[in-house]
Amino acid sequence: MAIVGRALLILALVVAVYGIFASIFGARRNRPDWVVSGRRAVYTVAALATAAFAILEVAFLTSDFSYATVASHSSTTTPLFYRAAAAWSSQEGSLMLWLWLLSMWSSLVLFLTRKQLRIVAPYATAVLLGFAAFFGSLLVFFNTPFGVLSQPPAEGVGLNPLLRHPSMMIHPPMLYSGYTLFAVPFAFAIGALITRQVGAADWIRSTRRFALGAWFFLGIGILLGARWSYTELGWGGYWAWDPVENASLLPWLTGTAFIHSIMIQEKRGMLKIWNVSLVLATGILAILGTFLVRSGILDSIHAFGGSTLGVPFVTLIAVMIAGSIGLVVWRREALRSENRLDSLLSREAVFLANNLVLVAMAFVVFWGTFWPLIAEALTGDRRSLAAPWFDRYTVPLALVLVLLSGIGPVIAWRKATASNARRNFLAPAALAIVLGLGLAAAGVASRPLALIMFVVGAFVIVSVGQEFWRGIAVRRALTGEWPPAALVSLVARNRRRYGGYLVHVGMALLFIGVAASTAFNDRHEVSLSAGQSAKVGDYSFKYLRATSSISKSKDGSLEKITLGSVMSVSRGRKVVATLRPTRGYYPTDDPTLGPVSRYFDGNATSEVGLKAGLRRDLWAAMTPDLDALQPQIDRGDQVFGATAGKLTPMVEAQLLGVALRGLAAGYLKNPPPATFLLITSPLVTWIWLGAIVVFLGGLIAMWPGDRDAVRRRVKARYAARVAQDLGRVPRGAQTVAATGSVAPDAGS
Amino acid sequence: MDVLAFLVIVAVIVAIATVLSAPLRNRKVDARDARGDRLDELEARKQAKYGEIRDAEMDFKTGKLSQADHTLLDRQLRAEAMEILRAIDREG
Numbered sequence: 145m146a147i148v149g150r151a152l153l154i155l156a157l158v159v160a161v162y163g164i165f166a167s168i169f170g171a172r173r174n175r176p177d178w179v180v181s182g183r184r185a186v187y188t189v190a191a192l193a194t195a196a197f198a199i200l201e202v203a204f205l206t207s208d209f210s211y212a213t214v215a216s217h218s219s220t221t222t223p224l225f226y227r228a229a230a231a232w233s234s235q236e237g238s239l240m241l242w243l244w245l246l247s248m249w250s251s252l253v254l255f256l257t258r259k260q261l262r263i264v265a266p267y268a269t270a271v272l273l274g275f276a277a278f279f280g281s282l283l284v285f286f287n288t289p290f291g292v293l294s295q296p297p298a299e300g301v302g303l304n305p306l307l308r309h310p311s312m313m314i315h316p317p318m319l320y321s322g323y324t325l326f327a328v329p330f331a332f333a334i335g336a337l338i339t340r341q342v343g344a345a346d347w348i349r350s351t352r353r354f355a356l357g358a359w360f361f362l363g364i365g366i367l368l369g370a371r372w373s374y375t376e377l378g379w380g381g382y383w384a385w386d387p388v389e390n391a392s393l394l395p396w397l398t399g400t401a402f403i404h405s406i407m408i409q410e411k412r413g414m415l416k417i418w419n420v421s422l423v424l425a426t427g428i429l430a431i432l433g434t435f436l437v438r439s440g441i442l443d444s445i446h447a448f449g450g451s452t453l454g455v456p457f458v459t460l461i462a463v464m465i466a467g468s469i470g471l472v473v474w475r476r477e478a479l480r481s482e483n484r485l486d487s488l489l490s491r492e493a494v495f496l497a498n499n500l501v502l503v504a505m506a507f508v509v510f511w512g513t514f515w516p517l518i519a520e521a522l523t524g525d526r527r528s529l530a531a532p533w534f535d536r537y538t539v540p541l542a543l544v545l546v547l548l549s550g551i552g553p554v555i556a557w558r559k560a561t562a563s564n565a566r567r568n569f570l571a572p573a574a575l576a577i578v579l580g581l582g583l584a585a586a587g588v589a590s591r592p593l594a595l596i597m598f599v600v601g602a603f604v605i606v607s608v609g610q611e612f613w614r615g616i617a618v619r620r621a622l623t624g625e626w627p628p629a630a631l632v633s634l635v636a637r638n639r640r641r642y643g644g645y646l647v648h649v650g651m652a653l654l655f656i657g658v659a660a661s662t663a664f665n666d667r668h669e670v671s672l673s674a675g676q677s678a679k680v681g682d683y684s685f686k687y688l689r690a691t692s693s694i695s696k697s698k699d700g701s702l703e704k705i706t707l708g709s710v711m712s713v714s715r716g717r718k719v720v721a722t723l724r725p726t727r728g729y730y731p732t733d734d735p736t737l738g739p740v741s742r743y744f745d746g747n748a749t750s751e752v753g754l755k756a757g758l759r760r761d762l763w764a765a766m767t768p769d770l771d772a773l774q775p776q777i778d779r780g781d782q783v784f785g786a787t788a789g790k791l792t793p794m795v796e797a798q799l800l801g802v803a804l805r806g807l808a809a810g811y812l813k814n815p816p817p818a819t820f821l822l823i824t825s826p827l828v829t830w831i832w833l834g835a836i837v838v839f840l841g842g843l844i845a846m847w848p849g850d851r852d853a854v855r856r857r858v859k860a861r862y863a864a865r866v867a868q869d870l871g872r873v874p875r876g877a878q879t880v881a882a883t884g885s886v887a888p889d890a891g892s
Numbered sequence: 893m894d895v896l897a898f899l900v901i902v903a904v905i906v907a908i909a910t911v912l913s914a915p916l917r918n919r920k921v922d923a924r925d926a927r928g929d930r931l932d933e934l935e936a937r938k939q940a941k942y943g944e945i946r947d948a949e950m951d952f953k954t955g956k957l958s959q960a961d962h963t964l965l966d967r968q969l970r971a972e973a974m975e976i977l978r979a980i981d982r983e984g
Binding site for chain 2: 145147148151152155177178180184185187188192260261262263346348349411554555557559567568611615618638
């Protein structure tokens with residue numbers, strides 16, 4: 145089937161190129177038939193990419209090692225769950241995922257807008273197909289996932305053990321969904337610029353949900369990556385300002401700025417240049433993010449690719465930047481604002497400030513991420529910037545951002561008066577200050593930045609809570625509903641507003657968690673033998689006993705050997721947790737190593753011992769001292785060396801199992817000391833809970849409106865108008881006619 | 893290349909050609925005129941303006957706008973909405 149997969153990719157590339165020309169030709173010659181054909185090209189690329197991706201997935205699931213990519217990224221010992229995900233651990237598989245997701249999202253947006261955006265859509269189609277053609281050509285000419293081996297190996301290399309984590313199954317598709325979804329508003333912005341429709345409201349309305357979806361999925365991807373880092377990498381943190389982490393954060397920051405500022409354009413016709421620049425920058429940063437993961441130009445624990453794709457990606461990014469700047473300059477007349485800011489005390493002004501902070505953060509992250517390349521170009525010396533450099537600039541900006549997210553919801557559009565502002569800010573500010581004084585008295589003042597974050601976080605939560613409370617009171621006064629029903633109908637009537645408010649609460653919770661866990665964590669790296677203890681903050685960690693196990697795959701072959709420990713954690717005399725940190729050793733296929741050494745000189749991963757709680761996480765990772773096991777490992781290698789060629793592979797595998805089991809039993813009986821990293825960290829769980837609230841709010845905000853209800857209301861209004869002209873009002877239209885007011889759109 | 897793979901690829905090519913050429917062979921596609929686009933744009937502007945009116949009303953009811961400010965703003969927004977409705981009627 146590899147040849148069919150390859151043919152499908154070539155056809156996808158040809159169809160994408162055809163679609164670009166059909167769309168542009170149709171638009172320029174006013175030929176709707178060609179435009180429709182171009183749109184069909186997108187659907188066709190989606191179908192071809194789906195079929196090709198399915199062929200690749202089947203190869204991974206069935207461990208078909210005739211495919212080079214399967215042989216180098218999977219194995220029969222890789223669990224089925226991870227075999228399905230192994231496809232996108234490879235460079236070619238991840239490019240395939242990019243193409244597939246892009247084609248699916250492109251098809252969705254073009255299907256939904258097939259009866260509108262007649263002028264803009266053909267050019268947007270051409271841009272989306274341009275991306276598809278780019279990734280298609282990478283898959284056809286540079287990195288095909290359908291390369292075959294003339295002599296397939298009996299066993300594959302296996303999935304990188306670091307990636308054998310549930311988050312990693314979902315993390316890349318989420319990130320790539322975010323990146324590819326950002327291509328949609330990018331493409332429509334390009335189309336709007338070309339056709340001078342950039343000030344129009346309909347393309348923004350049609351694509352804003354895709355921008356929100358991109359923000360949503362990219363955010364989930366980033367958080368899953370943080371969670372993976374916290375539980376899998378064994379360093380005790382969730383964010384390290386790693387270049388690849390930063391690469392995903394950049395479009396998320398500018399995308400967040402865009403989904404705020406676009407509301408000002410929708411409502412007031414302002415900030416057109418700013419908005420179009422933001423959406424174009426976000427699209428470019430999404431491509432840059434993909435490039436950073438795959439190019440290997442910056443050192444990162446997350447970068448899994450070589451540098452073979454550097455030239456095509458840099459060319460694409462250069463074309464996108466030059467084209468974007470050229471179009472914005474070319475259409476600057478059409479991008480003039482229709483209105484001016486009425487007052488600095490308005491929601492528009494707060495949104496603008498929020499945008500400036502987000503873009504400043506993006507600039508800091510961009511500068512810090514690319515500093516090694518900039519420094520190398522200027523001085524010839526490659527120097528990286530560490531976490532303290534990023535913290536110095538991003539922490540104050542984050543404080544301002546969180547504060548603004550509490551001010552925005554309680555300030556009116558257009559113009560608020562000082563007395564209204566006083567009334568709305570009084571309770572949240574007073575409660576936040578009281579909390580701050582209480583925390584300062586409790587000793588939190590020793591970390592002033594954390595204290596400020598707690599205060600502004602509390603301000604946000606109270607101000608948004610007040611907004612919900614008042615909204616519910618208004619609904620109850622209007623309808624007499626009981627409070628939960630009033631809350632539901634309040635949110636349902638304006639999902640975008642109240643979903644957004646919930647996002648602000650989630651972000652406040654998340655930043656409180658970040659501030660607390662960063663400022664008040666205690667960590668201790670110590671070597672312990674069984675029976676020994678170490679003190680970390682108020683907690684005592686005791687190494688009770690060693691553990692060991694050998695994992696087999698379904699076919700009986702050995703997947704890994706795991707050495708671990710059981711620890712009890714006590715506070716005072718009370719045991720509060722039992723932790724089981726382990727270290728898993730996966731074999732390498734390096735033929736220069738002995739059969740036993742291969743297990744200990746290959747890849748190793750940490751499974752941390754974690755007791756998570758609302759108030760505090762207790763966290764432990766261990767690294768056994770392998771020097772103590774080395775004599776046994778060497779002896780095993782010697783035995784197998786002496787019998788080399790005399791045993792059948794099956795007998796050798798059985799004997800290896802016996803040797804490793806003996807080694808594991810020896811480790812249990814006489815455990816050597818192990819190095820432990822022990823951490824107590826407050827409010828880490830708030831980060832994950834905050835993230836859940838953020839994504840719940842995002843889901844509410846982007847949930848489709850009840851189009852049928854809108855259609856029914858519109859129909860009823862027309863019926864009422866006809867009846868009015870005829871001098872009588874039909875029963876079904878009475879309510880609408882009687883109100884005489886504009887009908888609210890539930891979903892807006 | 894085995895025969896089955898060859899046949900599959902040929903079938904896919906035929907299917908693609910059929911799907912892509914169908915609109916060119918059958919010219920009865922939805923040939924909407926520029927008026928339809930202007931109506932879509934006006935409809936989008938109308939919805940945005942209605943959203944503004946609703947927001948202002950909610951801002952007033954939740955104490956973010958005074959009665960005087962709201963009355964002034966509401967009048968202005970409704971006048972803008974009426975302009976859009978007139979434009980829709982002109983197009984219609």
